[in-house]
Amino acid sequence: MHLLAGIGVALGGLLSGVLVVSANAWMNSPAGFLLRDGIATAVDPLAAMANPAWATEAVHMSLAAYAASGFAVAGIHAYKLLRDRENLFHRHALAIALTVGGTAAVLLPVSGDFNARFVAKDQPVKLAAMEGQFRTERGAPLRIGGIPDAAKGTTRFAIEIPRGLSLLAFHDPDAEVKGLEAFPREEWPNPLLVHAAFQVMVACGSAMAAVALFAALLAWKSSENLVRPPFLLAVLCCSPLGIVAVEAGWTVTELGRQPWVIRGVMRTAEAVTPVGGLALPFAFFSALYLALGISAAWLLRREVSKSPSFPAPADGTPVPETEE
Amino acid sequence: MHDLSFLAAGGILVSLILYALLGGADFGGGVWGLLGSGPRAGAQRLLIAHAIGPIWETNHIWVVIAVVILFTAFPPAFALISTALFVPVTLMLAGIVLRGAAFAFHSYHLHDEGGGMRRWGSVFACASLLTPVLLGVVIGAVSSGSLRAQSTAPLGASAAWLSPFPFSVGLLTLAVFSYLAGLVFLAATAALGAHVSLLLRSYPVARICAAAQAIVVLAGWGGAQYPFLVRPDLTIPAAASSHASLRLILIALAAGGVLLFPAIFLLFWVFKKEAVFGRSRKT
Ligand code: HEM
Numbered sequence: 001m002h003l004l005a006g007i008g009v010a011l012g013g014l015l016s017g018v019l020v021v022s023a024n025a026w027m028n029s030p031a032g033f034l035l036r037d038g039i040a041t042a043v044d045p046l047a048a049m050a051n052p053a054w055a056t057e058a059v060h061m062s063l064a065a066y067a068a069s070g071f072a073v074a075g076i077h078a079y080k081l082l083r084d085r086e087n088l089f090h091r092h093a094l095a096i097a098l099t100v101g102g103t104a105a106v107l108l109p110v111s112g113d114f115n116a117r118f119v120a121k122d123q124p125v126k127l128a129a130m131e132g133q134f135r136t137e138r139g140a141p142l143r144i145g146g147i148p149d150a151a152k153g154t155t156r157f158a159i160e161i162p163r164g165l166s167l168l169a170f171h172d173p174d175a176e177v178k179g180l181e182a183f184p185r186e187e188w189p190n191p192l193l194v195h196a197a198f199q200v201m202v203a204c205g206s207a208m209a210a211v212a213l214f215a216a217l218l219a220w221k222s223s224e225n226l227v228r229p230p231f232l233l234a235v236l237c238c239s240p241l242g243i244v245a246v247e248a249g250w251t252v253t254e255l256g257r258q259p260w261v262i263r264g265v266m267r268t269a270e271a272v273t274p275v276g277g278l279a280l281p282f283a284f285f286s287a288l289y290l291a292l293g294i295s296a297a298w299l300l301r302r303e304v305s306k307s308p309s310f311p312a313p314a315d316g317t318p319v320p321e322t323e324e
Numbered sequence: 325m326h327d328l329s330f331l332a333a334g335g336i337l338v339s340l341i342l343y344a345l346l347g348g349a350d351f352g353g354g355v356w357g358l359l360g361s362g363p364r365a366g367a368q369r370l371l372i373a374h375a376i377g378p379i380w381e382t383n384h385i386w387v388v389i390a391v392v393i394l395f396t397a398f399p400p401a402f403a404l405i406s407t408a409l410f411v412p413v414t415l416m417l418a419g420i421v422l423r424g425a426a427f428a429f430h431s432y433h434l435h436d437e438g439g440g441m442r443r444w445g446s447v448f449a450c451a452s453l454l455t456p457v458l459l460g461v462v463i464g465a466v467s468s469g470s471l472r473a474q475s476t477a478p479l480g481a482s483a484a485w486l487s488p489f490p491f492s493v494g495l496l497t498l499a500v501f502s503y504l505a506g507l508v509f510l511a512a513t514a515a516l517g518a519h520v521s522l523l524l525r526s527y528p529v530a531r532i533c534a535a536a537q538a539i540v541v542l543a544g545w546g547g548a549q550y551p552f553l554v555r556p557d558l559t560i561p562a563a564a565s566s567h568a569s570l571r572l573i574l575i576a577l578a579a580g581g582v583l584l585f586p587a588i589f590l591l592f593w594v595f596k597k598e599a600v601f602g603r604s605r606k607t
Contacts, residue, residue, distance in 0.1 A: 043566040275410040288418060292425045299429060 017065060018058045025053035027262050028253065029122055035265065056118045057253070060111045063104045064249060068242030070101015071208060075239020076304055078232040085227050094226065095219075098235070101242070102212030108205050113168065119256075120169035123263065124178040125187060126256035129194040131165055132158065133179045140165040140177035145199060148191040153181065155195070189258045197251035204245035211238050328571060329564035332397040333553065335577055337546040339390040344500065344538050347383035351423075351452045351501040382588060384420070389577075397573050398563040401553040405462070408471050408482040412458045419455035423448055456501045457494035461485050464493030466554050467545070500538050 026032075032048030033040040074097035077090045084090070120127045127133070132148035132155030133140055142165045146158025163173040170177075180188055211234055218225035225231065261268040272278075395402045406413055430444035462485070465471060470484035484490075551559045564570060 043569055045569050045572045273407055273410070275407055281414055284418070288421065292421075295425070295429055 014062060017062055019049075021058045021061045022049050022051070022054050024253065025057045026051045028057070028257055029053040030262050030265050052122065053118065056111070056115045060108070060115050060249075063108050063111055064242070064246050066104035067101050067108055067208060068246050070097050070099075070104060071235075071238050071242040072240070073097040074101055075236050078235040078239070080304075081227055082229060082232050082236070091227060094235075095223070098212070098215050098226070101208075102215055105205070105208040105212040105242075109202075109209055112202070112205065116169055117171070120177070123257070125180065125183050126189065126194070126253075127169060128178060128180045128183075129189045129191040129256055130198040130252060131177075132191055132195040133165065133177055134181055134191075135179040136176065136182045137179065138166065138176045139163040139174050140179075142168060143195075146195070148195045150180075150188070150191055155191075186259065189256050194252055194256045197248040197255065201245045201248040201252060204241040204248070208238055208241055208245075211235065328567065328574060329397065329561050330551075331574055332393055332564070332570055333560045334546075335397075335574075336390045336393050337542065339386045339393070341539055341542045343383065343386035343390065344497075344542055345504070345535055347386060351456050382591060384424070385584070387420070389580075393573065393577070397565055397570055398553055398558075398560070399565055401558050401563040404471060404554055404558065405466065409462055409465055409485055412461045412465070412485050416455055416458035416462065419451045419458060423451040423455060426451060453498070456498045457491075460494030460497030461490040463497070463545070464490030467493075467549055468555070471554050471557075496541075500541065504534055504538060 026048055029052045030048075031051040032044040032046070034042045074094055077094040077097060080090045081087060081094060116127070116130075119130070129148075131140075132143050132146055134148070134153045134155065139162070141160035141162050143155055143158035143160055146155045148155040165177055166175040167173045169175070180191060214234075215226065215231070218228075218231060257263055259267050259269070261271040394405070426444045426448035430448055465485040468484065468487070468489050470487070471482060549555070551561070553560050553563050
């Protein structure tokens with residue numbers, strides 16, 4: 001019964017995540033209606049829900065949630081194991097968290113590739129901003145790092161992999177990639193922020209995938225390897241990366257769509273409430289959530305420090321449930 | 325098309341009634357917690373926490389459903405209410421967030437002696453006091469006829485809610501919630517104490533009467549509002565979204581109900597049984 005309820009919670013969480021992402025995907029690729037004189041007509045809610053961006057975004061976000069929570073939890077147990085290597089409770093928990101988070105982390109770059117190829121086709125401005133691509137060119141390079149300078153129209157200090165972008169985005173090293181200059185200036189998102197956020201997401205994702213593959217290799221040789229301090233330290237360092245990558249990912253998809261809130265249909269400036277003085281509620285809710293976040297962190301810390309501290313019996317070990 | 329929109333509006337009313345019945349008790353619980361004083365205040369709060377503990381998290385479902393129906397089935401009404409009544413709606417939201425968080429944090433401290441429990445307990449109590457008043461204020465303002473829908477976009481926050489009528493509705497809501505809660509806790513006290521059989525017999529009747537009273541008040545309000553969503557400019561059919569959307573919303577509501585009602589029933593059944601046997605809740 002307990003297990004059944006847990007499965008229900010996990011399924012419910014996954015499903016609600018997938019449906020929420022549908023709304024976001026629709027804002028990126030609106031579908032399911034006709035626009036007549038600025039008013040949506042012939043509304044088809046199911047077509048809107050099944051918009052073209054949904055599948056790639058939902059898969060990516062679901063994997064991201066598992067990777068982020070898996071690594072966050074693994075980090076906590078790694079921290080505990082660094083102090084008490086023999087603790088079976090934490091050993092089991094670490095193995096479970098790494099299996100869930102690691103599998104997702106290895107799949108994320110694959111899923112991200114689908115996202116990037118979809119964006120290249122569907123939202124070329126966003127791709128250009130993500131990659132700091134100002135000029136339209138064939139055989140565009142892949143830029144790692146670098147600072148896009150919108151005023152000068154170039155991305156400086158980036159490591160460029162020749163033809164890398166064309167290859168990744170279109171699976172053809174000579175494909176033409178549209179640059180920001182192909183679009184009117186007032187349609188540009190902020191390339192500096194979008195490029196930076198994209199780099200952060202991919203960097204975190206690469207580190208996590210590397211640690212996950214390494215963990216698989218270690219575990220394949222001997223599960224004892226997983227509790228070696230250097231490895232535990234690496235897991236600990238990766239612990240926050242998933243959450244950072246999720247935030248960066250949302251920054252990419254949201255800032256990358258600006259100045260639109262519903263791409264091509266409604267500008268963000270048109271969507272904002274006519275109520276004035278929004279700084280006040282903004283400050284209020286920020287302070288509220290900050291305070292609640294600190295309290296929650298403090299309580300979680302307390303719960304973690306109360307966790308079983310001695311070798312628990314191998315069978316019937318209580319396993320903490322992780323949720324997105 | 326009109327029939328569908330009235331069905332959807334009925335869905336809002338039903339979820340508000342369920343919110344008052346099931347959620348009202350735990351709002352009231354916070355208020356009783358505030359009133360409890362003296363040497364037994366701690367014990368009283370513990371009792372309240374146990375009585376509402378297992379079910380309070382589900383209670384927000386109802387207000388979420390009401391808001392989602394309003395948002396999807398009646399977008400113009402949603403726009404008008406959320407902009408014109410920006411201030412009370414935002415404060416109510418803050419109250420709901422604080423209540424939820426305070427209750428969860430509070431229950432981590434249940435067996436501590438320190439200040440943590442008392443602090444979160446008071447936050448919970450104050451938020452419980454404020455939120456129903458604001459809910460009533462919003463309902464009152466929507467019925468008062470002073471919110472005007474502009475032909476174009478709504479103009480921004482209105483001060484129409486700052487008048488005696490919405491506030492009297494707010495106080496009424498608070499009173500109803502506290503009343504419901506009081507009866508629920510009486511039953512809980514009886515169940516936890518020794519004299520179960522004698523007392524329990526009369527409480528169900530009292531509880532059913534109180535519940536009926538709340539239902540009648542809200543259903544009466546719904547009848548008086550009919551056919552308006554927001555008096556006097558937005559009627560239910562005029563504010564409704566497209567036929568296809570309404571149909572889908574109603575299908576989703578029906579499907580959701582099939583899942584939700586047995587689950588809620590199971591929840592109450594499980595925890596009610598526990599209360600009758602007087603066993604404490606496992607954590
Ligand atoms: C490592 C290679 C990765 C690539 C190539 C990649 C690619 C992308 C792309 C192209 C988007 C934009 C989608 C859109 O706007 O339609 C995106 C969004 C996003 N990414 Fe990644 N990503 C990677 C790793 C990660 C990781 C490790 C996480 C988190 C653990 C993550 C979390 C997100 C989130 C939350 C979004 C926004 C929501 C969504 O579109 O699903 N990504 N990613």
